[in-house]
Amino acid sequence: MQISTNIWQWISVICIFGMWSLPLYKDNPFYRVCQNVFVGSCAGHAIGIAIGNIVNYGFEPLFTQSKIDLLIPVILGLMLYTRFFPGVAWLSRWPVAFLVGVGVGQTIYASLRSQVINQSIAAMTKFPQPTVGATINGLVSLIGLLSILTYFLFTVPQSGVVRGMSELGRWMMMVTFGVGFGNVVSGRLSVLLGELLKIFGDWLGMI
């Protein structure tokens, strides 16, 4: 065992223990300090990137390349802050409207193209497949998809065949949620193992 003499390794491990002190012990001042340092550093980093973007993509081309059109987003951006002045707070709706407009325009196309159309195309399977296994997989995919979509069909009374399909859809969703949960647990544990590796390897030199 050879403990690291690198000050940064020590700081790093202190930060990790600070965060872990909440689940391993209880809410305590050490955790609260780490938590606030975490929030402050994340926010500070985000501010830095944002100001960098404003300067590099806003002010610099505006003043050095005389791109006058960039005055519009700068003014719109400044209008966001009018919400701190009640008399003119309504002006902050304009930049919000712009941001929402861009998001809406992108989502309308993307949701139809990449999700509804592309996913529907991917769900279409040719029968029979070359092997029995592949045919069964194709059937599971097709029937599973239709049954889950039937579960979300609220315009048709849930009785008879529709009810049966809907129940099957619920079962399929349970499998999906189970797989999702299993993946989340595995993912979190692998992050935890990475941290343990850092503690026992980089810091304590035991691995």
Next chain:
Amino acid sequence: MRKEVPLLITFVVALIVMLSQVTTGNIPGLGVAMPDLFERYISPWMTVVSAFSLCLASVNLIVVHSRNISRKQSEWIYSLILLGTLVIYGAWCTYIQINPDNTAAASNYSLIYNYILSPLMTGQWACLAFYVASASYRAFRARNLEATVLLASAILVMLGATPVGGVIWSKFPVIQRWLIDIPNMTGQRALLIGAAVGSFVACLRTMLGIERGHLGIGGS
């Protein structure tokens, strides 16, 4: 003016962005194509306005915590720590963003990023592993057949993902792969299609001004 202009901005911008993805020809009378309009104007404008909006969120954070400190409210010391860290990281990151040629400042910043911010972030994520363990206990109490299906598929996936699963039975990784590729993919696909239809409708309502909650004007 107060209501109509924002609605008009949303409609026009959304229309330009939407059409820029499906049209290629020039707009009659303007001599410019929609994709060019998006590339040249909307996209860079979006970068700048969204950067301003991010700063607005930070201004709110600063206002709230400054108030805590000035009024010496309980636990104001934590607000002081938060603001201090925010100022250090904010100033340093801004400096290296504006002066990309200063490599010494950038490499020093990467130290406080890699050895303070990054461990805090991964430490927080790893914390969730502890909570997931207790959540698993509650979720995995198989109270009915559907919960049992959820439990079984989660256990099979976890066993397949870990080396010990393969040692116990060599088929666990195969079952895990099948569960992920076939039933899980099918479920994800169906949920994606359902969510996409919902988001399409919500976006259309917003674009047409039926949904106005984002502007604080209220519903239709």
